[in-house]
Structure formats: C-alpha cells, structure tokens
Amino acid sequence: MSILFYGSALIAVLSTLMVITRVNIVHALLYLIVSMFSIAVIFYTLGAPFAAALEVIVYAGAIMVMFLFVIMMLNLGQPTIDQERSWLSPNMWIGPGILAAILLAEMLYALNITDAEMAHTMVEAKEVGIAMFGPYVLAVELASMLLLAGLVGAFHLARK
Amino acid sequence: MFSFEVGSLLNIAVVLGAGLAVSVMMIWVERRFLGFWSDRLGPNRVGPFGIFQVIADAIKMLFKEDWIPPFSDKFTFVLAPMILPIVMLMALAVIPFAPGVGVMDLNIGLLWIFAMAGLASYSTMLGGLASNNKFSLLGSLRGTGQMISYEVFMGISILGVVILADSFTLRDIVESQRDGWYVVPQFFGFIVFTVAGLAESHRWPFDLPESEAEIISGYNTEYSGMKFGLFMIGEYIAMVVMALLMPVLFFGGWHAPFGLEFGTPLISGLFWMSVKAGFFLLFFILVRAALVRPRYDQLMSYGWLVMLPLSLINLLVTGAIVLYQAG
Numbered sequence A: 001m002s003i004l005f006y007g008s009a010l011i012a013v014l015s016t017l018m019v020i021t022r023v024n025i026v027h028a029l030l031y032l033i034v035s036m037f038s039i040a041v042i043f044y045t046l047g048a049p050f051a052a053a054l055e056v057i058v059y060a061g062a063i064m065v066m067f068l069f070v071i072m073m074l075n076l077g078q079p080t081i082d083q084e085r086s087w088l089s090p091n092m093w094i095g096p097g098i099l100a101a102i103l104l105a106e107m108l109y110a111l112n113i114t115d116a117e118m119a120h121t122m123v124e125a126k127e128v129g130i131a132m133f134g135p136y137v138l139a140v141e142l143a144s145m146l147l148l149a150g151l152v153g154a155f156h157l158a159r160k
Numbered sequence B: 001m002f003s004f005e006v007g008s009l010l011n012i013a014v015v016l017g018a019g020l021a022v023s024v025m026m027i028w029v030e031r032r033f034l035g036f037w038s039d040r041l042g043p044n045r046v047g048p049f050g051i052f053q054v055i056a057d058a059i060k061m062l063f064k065e066d067w068i069p070p071f072s073d074k075f076t077f078v079l080a081p082m083i084l085p086i087v088m089l090m091a092l093a094v095i096p097f098a099p100g101v102g103v104m105d106l107n108i109g110l111l112w113i114f115a116m117a118g119l120a121s122y123s124t125m126l127g128g129l130a131s132n133n134k135f136s137l138l139g140s141l142r143g144t145g146q147m148i149s150y151e152v153f154m155g156i157s158i159l160g161v162v163i164l165a166d167s168f169t170l171r172d173i174v175e176s177q178r179d180g181w182y183v184v185p186q187f188f189g190f191i192v193f194t195v196a197g198l199a200e201s202h203r204w205p206f207d208l209p210e211s212e213a214e215i216i217s218g219y220n221t222e223y224s225g226m227k228f229g230l231f232m233i234g235e236y237i238a239m240v241v242m243a244l245l246m247p248v249l250f251f252g253g254w255h256a257p258f259g260l261e262f263g264t265p266l267i268s269g270l271f272w273m274s275v276k277a278g279f280f281l282l283f284f285i286l287v288r289a290a291l292v293r294p295r296y297d298q299l300m301s302y303g304w305l306v307m308l309p310l311s312l313i314n315l316l317v318t319g320a321i322v323l324y325q326a327g
Helices: A002-021 A025-045 A049-074 A078-087 A090-114 A125-132 A137-159 B009-037 B053-063 B074-092 B109-131 B134-165 B170-175 B187-200 B225-250 B265-290 B296-326
Strands: none
Touching (some): A025 A049, A049 A125, A049 B109, B009 B053, B009 B225, B009 B265, B074 B225, B109 B134, B109 B225, B134 B187, B170 B225, B187 B225
C-alpha cells in the first residue's frame, strides 16, 4: 500500500506542477484531472474508498467537465497562449516559488519529527453517511443553503 | 489457474474477451436487426448472414489514412478517442456475471461505474474541442450538457436500489434480489435509469452530439480510420455495460426467473445473465428503430422537468417506506 501511496503522491505533485506551467489551458486542465485521479488513489490507499469515488465522480467527472465546458464557450485561441507565455516569465514566479519552497521544507521537517503512521482504518460509505446526517447535520444543512442560494442566483442571471 | 474465482487470470481473460467480442458483434447485430425492423435486409453479403461484415469494416478502418487535421490540437486529438473504450472496459470490470465470475468485487462498485461513466464524457468533449471545427464543437457542447444533466438523474434513480440492498457492491445487490427483483418496488427508478442510460451512452434517440442531419457527424466529424473506430467501439462497449447493468440492478442479475434454474449455479447464472443482457441489447436497438430524435431543448426540459422530480420522488418514497418498515 505504501508504494501506491508514494507513487500517486509523486504523480499528484508532478501533475499539479504541470497544471501551473502549461500555457495551453486545455492541457493544464487535463493535468489537473490526472492530479485528481492520483488524489483519489491516495484516498483509497488511506482507507476511504467512498471519498475516492466521490473525488472522481464529483471533481474529475463533473466540476472539471464544467471547467472544460466554459473553456469551450470562450473560444480561446493562439492569442491566449501567447499571453499566458508572456505572463509565465521567471521574475513573476521566482519570488513566490522560493517562499513556497521554504514552507514546504518546514512542513517536511514538521512531518519528519512527528513520526506519523499511515492510517489503517477503513471508512465505509455507510459510516460517512451516518456521520454526515448525525453529528455534522448542521454543516450539511448550511452547505445545502449555500448551494440553494447559488442555484437561485444562477437562475436569476440566466433568465435575462 | 483454471478455477472460477472472481479475479482469477482465466476470469479476467474471459470477461475481457467476451465483452470486447460481444461489443464488436453488436455492430453487425444492430445493423441486421435495424434492417429487419425497417423492412430491409441489412448487411448480408460477407459470410453467412453477413456475419463477417464486422471484419470487413475493421479492415477498411485499419487501412484508411490516419489523418490528423493540421489545425487541431494534436495531443488532445489523439487522446480523446482512447478515453471512451478504456473507461468503459474498466466499468465492465466490476460487473458480476454469475457466482464466481467477474473481474473484481469493489465495495464501491456502483460508484465506480458512475465515476467511469462520468469520465466517458471527456471523450466526447475533448474530441470536439481538439478538432477545432465548428460542427465538432457544437456536437461536443451538446454532448457535455446532455451527459452532465442525465448523470444526475441516473445517480439519483439507482439510490433507491442502494437503499433496498443496503450496499454499493454489485454482487450484494444481485444477492439481495434472490426473493424478488427490484424492478417491482423500483419501477420508476428503472424507467429513469433506462432513459438516463441511453442518454449517457448517447445512443439513439439521444445521439444529439452526433445528429448527422444537423451537424455533419458532431464531435467526431474530423476523425477518420481507427480513431473513429475507437469512438464507435467505445459506444458499443458502453451499450453492453448498460445492458449488463440493467439486469444486475433491477432484474435479479444471474438469478433465474420463476425458479427455472438448471445445471450448476455457474451455468444457469451465465445463461440467465446473457439472456437478460441480450434482451436489453435488443431493446436498445428496437428503441433506435422506433423513436425519433428529440430537439435539444426538448431533451433538456424533459430531463430537468420530468426525470429529476420523478427520481427524487422515487428516492423519497423508497426511503420513507424503508424507514417505516424498520420501525
């Protein structure tokens, strides 16, 4: 299991790097989808098959499809690619890159000294459901209200 | 090695081989039956009953010029046709065919099939997007909207089955139908699932992403040779997966109707599973022969105004009855 975990973790990091550095937005999105797959594998290896399935169904199968859908409507061509390329100059990313690298080093150090074990409990779909509509029912209700507000807003905007 | 356990090498080979072979043969079966139902002959020249027509088609496709349009996005253009057959074969892996026959029993089997069906829409989308052609783009826009919408109802419609079976594992769902098929308590779920399944695999009458009368051939306009062949075979694998899922979810899977079991459970199971799946395959072809294609706005309003409320009410009533019976 740990080789699966580290393998997919590596793919997740690499593909996310590719998402940031691609100038063609469709290719960037394809790498983002790969990154979501690898995160789904990570969930699976950590004993959460339900979360893994939802990661693929909701993120890769629905949200990313919506992203692509919007990109299709926008009709981005070569000008956008050139613009992206001009924005991706080293003096833009080198500063944040160094700061993020320092944070990464600190996090690796923190993980190293705590000596965390990989989880071995299995969380089935049923337990997720019981937790969602048991102790966390308030959060679910709040999220549903937020989504309803979004739905009404989208409906209003689309009616014009 | 030659034992029939789930996931043995022989099992994987048989399931993969049979799945692919049936999907390929469906091309001939469909054309032949469409011919009968519209009072003409269909392909009957190559081999007995035209059965080698598929091979002739395959040879033609393989030897066609493999042309990638210079104005297309090459990476995505080549990637798009591969997605559909791959994800559909992966969906085939969790289907339980008979006791001990199947590639794997995943504890999230049903969700796995939904994940794969959701990913299948990338094939349509990326194909149209990468082609850089107005008709392709229109086709893939339609395909995406259609698949995203109907995925919602498909998901909700089978939740009733999940409530009754108390499991996402397809093998458990079949086992729990030993005493009665779910088509009776879940009739509306079955209706919604059938329609949504047809729309998901964009089979006729929901083949608006292709609709050759309006937008040439839709998302696969620019594809030729084996790349087009992959789109086509992927669609047939999707049809086979859907036809296998129908008995598993609603018609008792490998359980024989009216106690008509014979031989060993394996033989009887395989027989009844193929009979049921074959029935649904022919049903899909008959639907294609009988119905006309709706307009796109009709398709969407039908989905959101009829299918969504129907599946939600079905889920609500099923949950209420199960809770009431549990006390």
